[in-house]
Amino acid sequence: MKNGGASLSRRALLGAGAALGGLALLGPTRTGQARIPTPFVPTRSLTLRAGEMELKLLGPGKPASRILAYDGTPFRTLRLPRGSRLEATFENGLDEGSTLHFHGIRMPNEYDGVPTLTQPLVQPGGRFVHLLPLDDPGTFFFHPHCDETGQAGKGLAGVLIVEDPRDPAFDAEHVLCLKDWRLADDGSFLPLTEPDGASKAGTFGATRTVNGAASVELAAPAGGDVRLRILNVDATRxxxxxxxxGEAWLIAVDGHALKPVRLDDLPDGIWRMGPAQRIDLHLRMPRDGGSVMVGDYRSSDIYPFATITAQGRSARPRKGPLALPPPDLPRPELKKAERFSFTLQQATDAAVKDIGLPPDDPLAKALLDSLCVGSTTYWGINRESWPTGERRNVPPPLARMETGRSYRIEIKNETRFPHPVHLHGHAFEVLTSSLGRLPRHFADTVLVQPGEAVEVAFVAAPGDWVFHCHILEHMETGMMGYFRVV
Incomplete structure (x- = not known):
């Protein structure tokens, strides 16, 4: 089996031994134009308040940690039916500026949550209202888009599940949020970023959790069908x-269905996922009972984060995987698509330069809030880096595109480290990998291995859309830019 261009995983060693629907009018935004639902009639209105709470991450009997969460609930989970119109009011209960970004959702650009580029920074005590059409079913999440290393690093993330009534019936479903924490023995936070980590693979936490606990024990009927929604909400890992x-099939990536693929048939028998990526697994329990372990096999110390034990017996044993309805997304016209190529690189002196927008651009004089940029530049895209330190002027876009046109994007990784690359506001189609390790599928984040080139394609939606590495330290130290679609 191929190893995907990285070191052979523990799993492989063990195996060897054994659009927005119905939106018509265009309305102006701060940075151009975006499709706005007219009229937008909310079917659900809610408030998400960011603030502090205590959680015993080190275990029972150990000191609690002061983490960040929405509504005082770790990994606050929202469930809404497909087609919902969500009015979500973000309240900033933190002592610094923040915003709310709904990751993976196709939406009008002005609700994307990127400070300066799409909206003002929400100051402490402030509010911002998001109007979101939820037309794509799947597993998504939400998090801040300012000081992400600090705020998301302390736990500020929630889950958004858009349910599809067409989905097959499972015997059980579980949401699993995977995250590391950088904690001292007294429960306090260690520095969430260090130069040696930010300039390399990232600054890792040593306390590993699923849903805020070391592991979870779950139950399902023998021979039954379980849907696992697994989210990597870590900053680095x-x-x-x-x-x-049992048997397991990959049935969705980043919320979007794909033809089921047996996990054991993938390279190394695993799915490699970076920060911000999500997968849905269909797990079939052994018919003779027993248990199934789901874990992270990336290192020699396997992290078994979930154990599902058979209890009773399924009333409807089935064969083969349960496929989700195919995604209803804009399909790029590949033969007519314009091509761009973007190279992920270590920053050079040439990347650290003051590049400005033309004087007549609406954002030409805008300054990025100091909390939303890093202090040092380590990374770049096409030899350009997002501003850091004292360089706070909004840079020009990486590319200019046209609404409704199809684009093919090659992402080349010339660094020694993997990078999960995310494009806001779009679901792109992953077409090819130079290492031949990826099935064709839709996603909003793709992990690009060292020396690998991945090609994706999408239909451009109007707005200024951020394109960045989702290892948060990499993003905050230069590996970020945006596409301007007009």
């Missing part, structure tokens, strides 16, 4: 998701 026992 790349994970190799695999299982022992």
């Amino acid at each position: 790349i994970m190799d998701i695999g299982h022992e026992g």
Whole structure:
């Protein structure tokens, strides 16, 4: 089996031994134009308040940690039916500026949550209202888009599940949020970023959790069908998701269905996922009972984050995987698509330069808030870096595109480290990998290995859309830019 261009995983070693629908009018935004629902009639209105809370991450009997969460709930989870119109009011209960970004959702650009580029920074005590059409079913999440290393690093993330009534019926469903924490023995936070980490693979936490606990014990009927929604909400860690026992199929990536693929048939028998990526697994429990372990096999110390034990017996044993309805997304016209190429690089002196927008651009004089940029530049895209330190002027876009046109984007990784690359506001189609390790699928984040080139394609939606590495330290130290679609 191919190893995907990285070191052979523990899983492989063990195996060897054993559009927005119905929107018509265009309305102006701060940075151009975006499709706005007219009229937008909310079917659900809610408030998400960011603030502090205590959680015993080190275990029972150990000191609690002061983490950040929405509504005082770790990994606050929202469930809404497909087609919902969500009015979400963000309240900033922190002592610094923040915003709210709904990751993976196709939406009008002005609700994307990127400070300066799409909206003002929400100051402490402030509010911002998001109007979101939820037309794509799947597993998504939400998080801040300012001081992400600090705020998301302390736990500020929530889950958004858009349910599809067409989905097959599972015997059980579980949401699993994977995150590391950088904690001292007294429960306090260690520095969330260090120069040696930010300039390399990232600054890792040593306390690993799923849903805020060391591991979870779950139950399902023998021979039953379980849907696992697995989210990597860590700031840094790349994970190799695999299982022992039963059968498992990959049925969705970043919320979007794909033709089921047996996990054991993938390279190394795992799915490699970086920060911000999500997968849905269909797990079939052994018919003779017993248990199934799901874990991260990336290192020699396997992290078994979930154990599902058979209890009773399924009333409807089935064969083969349960496929989700195919995604209803804009399909790029590949033969007519314009091509761009973007190279992920270590920053050079040439990348650290003051590049400005033309004087007549609406954002030419805008300054990025100091909390939303890093202090040092380590990374770049096409030899250009997002501003850091004292360089706070909004840079020009990486590319200019036209609404409704198809684009093919090559992402080349010339660094020694993997990078999960995310494009806001779009679901792109992953077409090819130079290492031949990826099935064709839709996603909003793609992990690009060292020396790898990945090609994706999408239909451009109007707005200024951020394109960045989702290892948060890499993003905040230069590996970020945006596409301007007019």
